[in-house]
Amino acid sequence: AQKITQTQPGMFVQEKEAVTLDCTYDTSDQSYGLFWYKQPSSGEMIFLIYQGSYDEQNATEGRYSLNFQKARKSANLVISASQLGDSAMYFCAMREPLNNAGNMLTFGGGTRLMVKP
Amino acid sequence: EAGVTQSPTHLIKTRGQQATLRCSPISGHTSVYWYQQALGLGLQFLLWYDEGEERNRGNFPPRFSGRQFPNYSSELNVNALELEDSALYLCASKSLYNEQFFGPGTRLTVL
Numbered sequence: 154a155q156k157i158t159q160t161q162p163g164m165f166v167q168e169k170e171a172v173t174l175d176c177t178y179d180t181s182d183q184s185y186g187l188f189w190y191k192q193p194s195s196g197e198m199i200f201l202i203y204q205g206s207y208d209e210q211n212a213t214e215g216r217y218s219l220n221f222q223k224a225r226k227s228a229n230l231v232i233s234a235s236q237l238g239d240s241a242m243y244f245c246a247m248r249e250p251l252n253n254a255g256n257m258l259t260f261g262g263g264t265r266l267m268v269k270p
Numbered sequence: 271e272a273g274v275t276q277s278p279t280h281l282i283k284t285r286g287q288q289a290t291l292r293c294s295p296i297s298g299h300t301s302v303y304w305y306q307q308a309l310g311l312g313l314q315f316l317l318w319y320d321e322g323e324e325r326n327r328g329n330f331p332p333r334f335s336g337r338q339f340p341n342y343s344s345e346l347n348v349n350a351l352e353l354e355d356s357a358l359y360l361c362a363s364k365s366l367y368n369e370q371f372f373g374p375g376t377r378l379t380v381l
Contacts, residue, residue, distance in 0.1 A: 188369070196358050198313075198372035244312060257303060257326065258362075258370060260313040 156180065157245055157261035164266050166235045173220070174230040174264045176245030182206075186248040187228040188258065189219065193241040201243075204228055232266075240268045272297065274373035276361050282379045283351050291346040291376045295363030302344040303370060304336065308357040316359075319344050351380045 158177045166172035178187065189201040204212045204219045212219040220229040232239055242265050246258040275294045283289050295302050304316040315328040319338035327334075333349040342363075348355055356379050362370040 190372070196360075196375040196377065198360060198362070200369050200371060203369055246313075256301070256364060256370075257315045257318055257328075258313075259315070260305075262312045 156259045157247055159243075159245055159261035159264050161264045162262075164264055166232075166239075166266065166268055168237060168268055168270050169234055171231060171233045172235055172266065174232070174243050174245075174266065176228045176230065176261060178226050178228065178245075178247050180226075180247065180249060182249050187219070187221070188246040188248065189217070189228075189230045190244045190246060191239075191241045192244060192263070198244070202230070235268045237268050237270060240266060242266075274361060274363050274371055276359075276373035276376050278376060279374070280377050280379070282381065284381050285351055285353060287351050287380075289348045289351060289355075289378055291348075291359050291361075291378070292343065293346070293361030293363075293373060294343045295361075296365070296371055299363035299365060299371075300342050301364040302338055302342065303362045303364065304344070304346050305360045305362065306330070306357045307360060307375075308354070313360065317346065348378070353380050356380045 156179050185206045187204045191199045202212050202214045202217045204221045211221050216233045218231045242263045244263045245261040277292045301320040303318050305313040307313045318326045322338050336346040338344045358375045358377050360372050360375045362372045364370050
């Protein structure tokens with residue numbers, strides 16, 4: 154079973170509008186971390202935002218916010234006031250506690266966001 | 271502060287050859303992770319090095335190997351290259367707060 158699921162292969166959004174990118178995860182651990190990364194066409198993975206499983210408040214970083222619903226095991230990324238430069242692939246990732254696997258990240262399949270002018 | 275650096279940017283090899291990819295982490299980071307991103311796919315975990323030791327590896331054959339040097343830089347070696355090894359190889363280093371910061375990647379093409 155996939156640990157991280159991103160059900161939207163591609164999304165369009167009008168410039169200046171908000172967009173939500175979906176992410177659901179599967180873990181039996183109580184302590185974990187959720188990450189969102191942006192990957193432009195250049196290939197570099199850019200860290201956007203982090204949510205810890207015990208954080209009571211939803212994480213926010215500028216125009217990015219994370220809609221964390223623990224009971225539903227979802228961690229959707231909300232981008233407000235979309236800009237043309239937001240066009241990229243977006244990956245949701247999870248870090249599970251330090252065990253034999255270490256702090257490696259498990260990534261979802263990604264969502265390609267295209268911002269229309 | 272300099273970010274994670276990787277070299278070379280692009281690498282073209284033929285089937286059966288060996289490839290060596292290099293990564294320098296952010297200063298102060300001791301952990302280095304390697305990921306493979308095949309075309310159109312998500313990232314797959316390859317290897318994790320910390321303090322000079324291989325701590326874990328993903329579901330990849332032994333022809334994928336590497337090492338970490340005393341200055342925490344790392345090499346990824348891929349032996350007996352196969353066509354399906356063509357991918358973007360991303361290196362990341364980990365901060366104290368567990369965010370992983372990625373380098374620009376090495377795009378390996380196997381002909």
